[in-house]
Amino acid sequence: KAGVTQTPRYLIKTRGQQVTLSCSPISGHRSVSWYQQTPGQGLQFLFEYFSETQRNKGNFPGRFSGRQFSNSRSEMNVSTLELGDSALYLCASSLGAGTGIYEQYFGPGTRLTVT
Amino acid sequence: SQQGEEDPQALSIQEGENATMNCSYKTSINNLQWYRQNSGRGLVHLILIRSNEREKHSGRLRVTLDTSKKSSSLLITASRAADTASYFCATDAASNFGNEKLTFGTGTRLTIIP
Numbered sequence: 001k002a003g004v005t006q007t008p009r010y011l012i013k014t015r016g017q018q019v020t021l022s023c024s025p026i027s028g029h030r031s032v033s034w035y036q037q038t039p040g041q042g043l044q045f046l047f048e049y050f051s052e053t054q055r056n057k058g059n060f061p062g063r064f065s066g067r068q069f070s071n072s073r074s075e076m077n078v079s080t081l082e083l084g085d086s087a088l089y090l091c092a093s094s095l096g097a098g099t100g101i102y103e104q105y106f107g108p109g110t111r112l113t114v115t
Numbered sequence: 116s117q118q119g120e121e122d123p124q125a126l127s128i129q130e131g132e133n134a135t136m137n138c139s140y141k142t143s144i145n146n147l148q149w150y151r152q153n154s155g156r157g158l159v160h161l162i163l164i165r166s167n168e169r170e171k172h173s174g175r176l177r178v179t180l181d182t183s184k185k186s187s188s189l190l191i192t193a194s195r196a197a198d199t200a201s202y203f204c205a206t207d208a209a210s211n212f213g214n215e216k217l218t219f220g221t222g223t224r225l226t227i228i229p
Contacts (some may be wrong), residue, residue, distance in 0.1 A: 004157070033216075033217075035154065035219075042219060042221055042222065043203065043205075043222075044219075045216050045217060045218065045219075048216065048224060054217070058214050058216070066118075070176035087153065090157060090158065092158075097215075098207075098215035098216075099207075099215060099216050099217045099219050100145060100206075100207020100208075100215035101145070101207065101214055101215050102145070103148070103160045103163055104148075104150075104158070104217065105160065106150075106157035106158040106159070106160075107157050108156055108157045109156065109157055111154075111155070
């Protein structure tokens with residue numbers, strides 16, 4: 001079975017721009033969650049999608065949004081980028097809803113640099 | 116905010132020795148998971164232990180959970196160079212019922228010296 005894939009792997013953007021990151025879950029997994037990892041704040045939960053519905057959301061501003069498609073693929077969007085948005089963005093998929101309940105399978109991440 | 120904190124923040128041991136990492140958390144949990152992350156890459160799930168369990172094993176890994184002390188430990192026996200990585204505990208707070216989500220700790224950076 002193919003693992004979780006994320007595209008692109010690396011991205012450089014300018015402050016004020018917007019960016020869209022993509023995540024393809026493991027086949028059969030219906031839950032996709034997103035995390036931001038920075039040296040200062042560590043790993044922080046962004047949101048979880050299950051069956052095309054946002055099931056849970058972390059404490060991030062409205063500039064961070066996401067969606068999930070009928071094939072369970074997910075995208076996250078960050079608008080009006082700030083320097084502090086530079087981070088490794090990780091996507092994870094699991095069989096069922098609730099990241100705390102199920103084993104999470106992580107993708108390799110997208111390294112976003114905002115200049 | 117971080118729910119869990121790992122201790123120590125960094126650990127260096129000789130290959131073949133055992134490595135022990137600890138995780139403390141603040142609120143009651145439904146379960147606790149341990150993950151490994153190789154430098155700047157995705158996380159790999161190691162073990163999930165439920166709040167009513169005290170110990171779980173998986174290969175060279177042993178995880179214990181003490182809910183009265185709100186702490187967990189991860190023991191890696193007979194360490195190998197390939198075990199060099201950061202290790203994170205992640206908790207699902209009991210208050211999250213119906214809204215379960217993982218909150219990650221700060222991580223322990225483990226270095227195995229060949």
